[in-house]
Amino acid sequence: MWAIYKKELKTYFLSPIGYISIGIFMLMYSIFFYATTITYGSVDMGNLYYATARYGLLLMVPLLTMRIFSEEKRNGTEQLLLTSPKSVTSIVLGKFFAAATVILITVIISIVYAIIVSFFGTVNVPTMLVTMLGFILVAMAAISIGMLISSLTENQVVAAIITIAILIAPWFLVELSNVFSAIDLMDKFMKFPYGLISISDVISLVSITVMCVLITIILIKRRKAVK
Amino acid sequence: MIEVKNVTKKFESTIAVDNISFEVKDGEIVGLLGPNGAGKSTTMNMITGFIEPTSGQIIVNGNDILKKPKKVKKQIGYMPEGVPLYYELTPKEFVSYMAELKLVKRKERKEEVQKVLKETGLEEVQNRLIRSLSRGYKQRVSLAGALVGNPDVIILDEPTVGLDPKQITEIRSLIKNLGKKHTVILSSHILSEVSQICEKVIIINKGKLIAVDTPENLEKATMDTNGILLTIEDPKNNIRNLKEQIKEIKSIKLVKDNNDGTKQYLIISSSDVDLRKQLFDLLPKQDIVIFELKKSETTLEDAFIKLIDNVKEEKK
Numbered sequence: 001m002w003a004i005y006k007k008e009l010k011t012y013f014l015s016p017i018g019y020i021s022i023g024i025f026m027l028m029y030s031i032f033f034y035a036t037t038i039t040y041g042s043v044d045m046g047n048l049y050y051a052t053a054r055y056g057l058l059l060m061v062p063l064l065t066m067r068i069f070s071e072e073k074r075n076g077t078e079q080l081l082l083t084s085p086k087s088v089t090s091i092v093l094g095k096f097f098a099a100a101t102v103i104l105i106t107v108i109i110s111i112v113y114a115i116i117v118s119f120f121g122t123v124n125v126p127t128m129l130v131t132m133l134g135f136i137l138v139a140m141a142a143i144s145i146g147m148l149i150s151s152l153t154e155n156q157v158v159a160a161i162i163t164i165a166i167l168i169a170p171w172f173l174v175e176l177s178n179v180f181s182a183i184d185l186m187d188k189f190m191k192f193p194y195g196l197i198s199i200s201d202v203i204s205l206v207s208i209t210v211m212c213v214l215i216t217i218i219l220i221k222r223r224k225a226v227k
Numbered sequence: 228m229i230e231v232k233n234v235t236k237k238f239e240s241t242i243a244v245d246n247i248s249f250e251v252k253d254g255e256i257v258g259l260l261g262p263n264g265a266g267k268s269t270t271m272n273m274i275t276g277f278i279e280p281t282s283g284q285i286i287v288n289g290n291d292i293l294k295k296p297k298k299v300k301k302q303i304g305y306m307p308e309g310v311p312l313y314y315e316l317t318p319k320e321f322v323s324y325m326a327e328l329k330l331v332k333r334k335e336r337k338e339e340v341q342k343v344l345k346e347t348g349l350e351e352v353q354n355r356l357i358r359s360l361s362r363g364y365k366q367r368v369s370l371a372g373a374l375v376g377n378p379d380v381i382i383l384d385e386p387t388v389g390l391d392p393k394q395i396t397e398i399r400s401l402i403k404n405l406g407k408k409h410t411v412i413l414s415s416h417i418l419s420e421v422s423q424i425c426e427k428v429i430i431i432n433k434g435k436l437i438a439v440d441t442p443e444n445l446e447k448a449t450m451d452t453n454g455i456l457l458t459i460e461d462p463k464n465n466i467r468n469l470k471e472q473i474k475e476i477k478s479i480k481l482v483k484d485n486n487d488g489t490k491q492y493l494i495i496s497s498s499d500v501d502l503r504k505q506l507f508d509l510l511p512k513q514d515i516v517i518f519e520l521k522k523s524e525t526t527l528e529d530a531f532i533k534l535i536d537n538v539k540e541e542k543k
Binding site for chain 2: 003004007011014015075076077078079080081082083084085086087224225
């Protein structure tokens with residue numbers, strides 16, 4: 001897993017993708033920082049993460065995940081991976097954690113804003129840490145969805161568009177019926193910015209992640225038999 | 228030692244590989260030969276564990292690929308068709324990554340990578356991006372990826388496709404050297420290549436195994452007539468009467484007119500007689516000047532086409 005993780009992480013920063021996704025995060029975060037913190041003199045960092053998660057992840061995650069398996073499949077490098085002694089599980093996990101690490105890097109960078117605010121007021125550190133935890137959990141769930149989609153197609157653009165569609169669909173479906181809020185990742189992120197760790201939210205985010213990762217592993221294994 | 232036992236691979240509606248069995252001994256260089264779409268790549272993909280056979284067994288050095296994939300995959304170096312590479316890496320990075328995937332120990336990795344880069348002649352370009360390398364170098368990088376970790380078995384899918392003649396000779400001699408230490412299976416649809424490099428040829432067509440033998444034996448087996456190639460100067464066209472004078476001749480065919488007064492003929496007789504001595508004595512008496520007289524050799528090419536045609540006829 002380690003070998004694949006290292007190589008994947010390196011690839012993110014050998015291509016512009018790593019920098020662009022960090023850039024998107026910084027742009028979103030800065031806009032909301034201006035719109036809330038600076039305009040209203042607020043020290044509430046929680047909602048900053050919420051707003052960034054809602055719009056930033058929508059672009060960042062597909063960007064990070066679209067190539068994960070599509071590119072390997074299209075270039076045929078998939079053959080190199082799957083004929084190596086590494087297990088499918090370690091390949092999938094290596095790639096998953098590499099994408100998650102890029103998100104983690106952005107979250108760490110965002111601490112700079114909290115430091116700036118702390119010069120002018122008191123930042124509620126525990127609340128911010130809880131929100132950061134929530135942000136990472138939501139991002140990981142979104143990454144697992146994106147990775148699953150990427151394993152289904154050879155086309156990166158198709159993978160990206162379908163991932164965006166899946167992330168965005170619940171926003172509108174909720175208008176039809178409240179049932180759909182169950183599949184809305186952002187719905188599970190609502191309580192974190194208030195400093196609340198809801199066990200049910202954590203469990204549902206983690207289980208979405210685990211489920212998508214497992215399905216990806218099963219699909220890749222199964223394709224060896226069918227293909 | 229690779230044992231392929233009754234392996235079949237079905238795709239949704241077609242049978243890509245149909246009940247194939249063969250063995251490859253240690254240190255052998257074996258050529259997998261067949262027209263495009265014959266099932267060569269599918270067979271190789273199954274041996275390397277990239278896809279699973281629908282039925283049948285593949286055993287590498289005593290281990291079943293389905294039961295002990297990790298052990299088997301460690302012993303196999305694979306260069307897939309179309310030379311897939313990570314273009315954003317350098318040859319050195321790529322080969323190190325492959326070494327890590329092949330579970331080469333951290334201590335030995337650096338040394339092993341340098342050894343392989345040297346073997347494949349990549350030392351000079353090891354720090355350039357693979358994207359910017361020429362086709363020949365890319366092929367070498369792919370080969371280096373297959374060699375790293377010193378696997379017992381090396382499987383090369385069409386290793387010389389897309390190279391220029393000089394590069395082809397280089398890659399071929401590289402492969403020949405590999406045969407000294409490793410078991411090599413390579414696929415090709417170029418017959419001359421296989422007859423040059425390989426000690427054994429496996430011919431596949433439409434998913435079925437047609438023949439397994441040495442290139443020489445295959446050539447012999449399909450040679451049922453004796454041909455003599457004759458280049459002569461024959462202004463009076465006396466060659467017409469030759470058939471009446473030597474009874475054993477079955478047919479005389481004009482191969483080509485050289486446009487310098489000489490013509491090349493192919494003389495076919497039954498396989499048990501050699502007419503060269505008779506021709507040499509007789510032709511000068513007919514005012515025919517011999518420029519060249521030699522036995523025509525059946526090539527692997529002929530053998531191949533014949534074998535494939537035979538199978539077609541049997542079906543009818």
